[in-house]
Amino acid sequence: xxxxxxxxxxxxxxxTICEGYTYLINEHTGYEIVNAxxxxxxxxRKLKSVNPDLILLDIGLPGMSGIEAIRRIKLILPExxxxxxxxxxxxxxxxxxxxxxVAGYLTKNCSPDKILDSIREVTIGGGSMxxxxxxxxxxxxxxxxxxxxxxxxxxxxxxxxxGMNRGQIANSLFITGETVKSHVKNIYKKLKVHxxxxxIRTAKQHKLI
Numbered sequence: 001x002x003x004x005x006x007x008x009x010x011x012x013x014x015x016t017i018c019e020g021y022t023y024l025i026n027e028h029t030g031y032e033i034v035n036a037x038x039x040x041x042x043x044x045r046k047l048k049s050v051n052p053d054l055i056l057l058d059i060g061l062p063g064m065s066g067i068e069a070i071r072r073i074k075l076i077l078p079e080x081x082x083x084x085x086x087x088x089x090x091x092x093x094x095x096x097x098x099x100x101x102v103a104g105y106l107t108k109n110c111s112p113d114k115i116l117d118s119i120r121e122v123t124i125g126g127g128s129m130x131x132x133x134x135x136x137x138x139x140x141x142x143x144x145x146x147x148x149x150x151x152x153x154x155x156x157x158x159x160x161x162x163g164m165n166r167g168q169i170a171n172s173l174f175i176t177g178e179t180v181k182s183h184v185k186n187i188y189k190k191l192k193v194h195x196x197x198x199x200i201r202t203a204k205q206h207k208l209i
Contacts, residue, residue: 005032006123009052011069012085013038013061017108021056021085024112031119038062040069048076054123057102059086059093065174067093070100081122085115090172091136092155104128147208148190156183158209161200 008025010033012018022033035050037043040061047055055073059066070082083104084097094105103122106115110130118128129137149157152173159169166184170177191208193199203209 003030005030006119007032007034007050007053008056008119009034009043009047009050009054010036010056011038011040011043011061011066012036012056012058014058021115025116025119028116031116040064040066040072044069044072044076047073051077052080054119055080055082056085056119057082059084059088059097067096067100067174070097070102074101083118083122083128088172089130089132089136090155091158092151092173094133094136095151105133106130107132147206149187149203149208153183153187153190154209156180157187157199157203160184160196161203161209 008031010018010021010025012021015038018036018038022036025031025033034052035046037046038061040057041063055077057066057069057073061069064072066084066086073080073082081103082101083106084102085106085108086093087108089107097105104118104127106118106128107130109132114128114130121128147154155173156169159172164172166177166180170180173180188194188199191199191202193202
């Protein structure tokens, strides 16, 4: 008896990437992309009727972000596993996705075999992460448990230490520049500092990032 294909929906806005993943997956026995959508809004209107076995979801989508889409998808198809497939590997983004109930988190530089293995693993009840994502998750447990910073503030502080400006941080977190400014003000207050340099030094010294 022929094994039933794993029916997959892909939500990805880049046509070239979408075409590449569709070809990759459909070329392998046991896997089938049944539909691909370029936005979460379109996918949410179609998902219930398609009723896939698994969803591959990008985060950086036009309109509604993939993070918000996870919550909406879970309301429609609560039992269907979701694997994030994205370029984003920041701690904040990873934990937001995991807290919303995704079964896997892969970055787009992982190998085709890893993607296929992850699909198979997740459909039988497992979970999967890219090795670089797993490193981010494990490293988070090595940080100070007594940090005064919230998860969002910690991520913003990490971005500051990596040289990102307010606009870049806002874009990466899908928030406004004013929201970033407010978070930075709170960070400085909690760390009792008055400059970017002092904040970075204090955060590293106390293992907050």
